[in-house]
Amino acid sequence: MTMEEAAAGDKLDVVLFPWLAFGHMIPYLELAKRLAARGHAVTFLSTPRNVARLPPVPAQLAPRLRLVALPAPVVEGLPEGAESTADVPPEKNELIKKAVDGLAAPFAAFLADAVAGGRRPDWIFMDFCHNWLPAIADEHGVACAAFQIVPAAMIAFFGSRSANAAHPRKTPEDFTVPPKWCASLPSAIAYRRHEADWAAGMFRPNASGVADIDRLWEITERTRFTIYRSSDEIEPAGAGAFALLTDLFQKPAIPAGVLLQPEFDGRDDDKSISGASPAVLQWLDSQPPKSVIYVALGSEAPLTASNLQELALGLELAGVRFLWTFRKPSGMSEPCADVGELLPTGFEDRTRGHGLVWTGWVPQVRVLAHGAVSAFLTHCGWGSTIEGLVSGHPLVMLPFVVDQGLIARAMAERGIGVEVERVESDGSFGKDDVAAAVRRVMVEEEGKVFASNAEKLKEVLRDQRRQDQYMDKLEGYLTRYKPTR
Structure with missing residues (x-):
């Protein structure tokens, strides 16, 4: 065997299949790029409209990374063209899970065609909801791994099937304290009462007919290991979070690193973020250094009209410069002609000059890296939190659902x-x-401590050598655990 043949024998063929939400698709695509950059063949699966909306594959990776669209199923109750959670209000997310279930037959056909064509994958990485996928993969002798884009601490908080059987949680109040098996996590890491209904709902069947926790358990139990978009340095229990998960599920829990986007990791291969500055960056250019709080609550936070009014008035009352990337919440039923109808009367006039409400697309990575920005008011989605931390910004936190409350507690x-x-x-x-939270971070003496702690964590997370070591370890697992042909 020549050296070239030996090297080729170490290369893998990997399929990645994320949940139909952009907060999941983007980190899946980042992991796909990392694997392709290491010489592996990678296929990224989604539906046609989602594939069309994803960033283009960098030219140098195109020979090894392909995006494949499976036909989107028709689901009663879903609007035509709704292929992701971004296309529906929060109460219809459960129907998107039903749509994922409808992708089983197209996925089976895709895999059968790949095997028949001599391109049997070595691995399939799946998200929390694809509980039907391992059985299809087993038919073709393909190994599966789960890839979770939430912090390891969240999966530890929900625990394994056996841990929950031994220590059942039956009411929302049960989720406002750490579970018995999470002694390694800080005691503050738990849901607030107003968040706990969502957590308890994980254990009830939804419109798809399956409880989210059953999907999660089945996937974790039927895959060879679980990969996390995380690292020892960012988890509230450090490496202990992964040790706890390995013990809970009796299989490896592997951090893949935080999967920094190109501008942060020095690989500026996404030309969509390196062209001419959009107007929002030009506005930041006119602001003093370290003077602006960036406000972004994601596209799917279940905000109400009252929430928006109080948030606006609070920013005004705080008296600091702000850039607010404003999106009408997808679940808001109140009709409105424009953003002005959702904001307090006269708000934009009163804050003009030191505040900007921006309704268009915002290059968040570049905004957070701008020298005028000094803090981040966030809903604490994991992706946004990581982006804030690798920019070295202290956080003002306004969590709503899913992992956001646990992340906020951990950061506090x-x-x-x-x-x-x-x-x-x-x-x-x-x-x-x-106003009080913004001033604590931006104005009061306490803010210097927050800023110093954020800066220290930034230096750790932006250490590319450490991030590469996580990928090295993952690559080793993939090579060692892949099925023999």
Whole structure:
């Protein structure tokens, strides 16, 4: 065997199949790029509209990374063309899970064709909801791994099937304290009462007919190991989070690193973020250094009209410069002609010059890296949190659902920032709560401590050598555990 043949024998063929949400698709695509950059053949699966909306594959990776669109199923109750959670209000996300289930037959056909054509994958990476996929992969002798884009601490908090059988949780209040098996996590890492209904809902069947926790357990139990978009340095229990998960599920829990986007990791291969500065960056150019708080709550946060009003008034009351990337929440039923109808009367006039409400697309990575930005008001989605931390910004945190509350508690424990105070029972907040949190981070002496802690974590997360070591370890597992032909 020649050296070239030996090297080729170490190369893998990997398929990645994320949940139909852009907060999942983007980190899956980042992992796909990392694998392709290491010489592996990678196929990224989604549906036609999602594939069309993803960033283009960098030219140098195109020979090894292909995007494949499976036909989107028709699901009663889903609007035509709705292929991701970004296309529907939050209450219809459960129907997107039904759409994922409808992809089983197209996926089976894709895999059968690949095998028949001599391109049998070595691995399939799947998301939390593809519980039907391992059985199809087994028919063709293909190995499966789960790839979770949430922090390891969240999966540990929900625990394994056996841990929950030994220590059942039956009411929302049960999720407001750490579970018995999470002694290694800080005691503050738990849901608030107003968040706990969502957590308890994980254990109930939804419109897809399956409970999310059953999907998660089945996938974790039927795959060879689980990969996390995370690292020892960012988890609240450090490496202990992965050790705990390995013990809970009796199979390896592997951090893949935080999968930094190109501008952060020095590989500026995405020309969509390296062209001419959009207007929002030009506005930042006119602001003093370290003077602006960037405000972004994602595209799917279940905000109400009252939330938006109080957030706006709180920013005004705080008296600091702000850039607010504003999107009408997808679940909001109130009709409105423009953004001005959702904001307090006269708000934009009163804040003109030191505040900007921006309704168009925002290059968030570049905004966070801008020298005028000094803090980040965020919903604490994991992707946004990582982007804020690798920019070295302290956080003002306003979490809503899923892992966001647990992430906010973890960041507060580390002294990276503060949560906006809210009513425990219903999660409501007022302008004074927003202003107080913003001023603690941006104005008061305490903010220097938050900024210093954030800067220290930034230096760790942007250490490319460490990030490459996580990928080295993952690559080793993939090579060692792949099926023999």
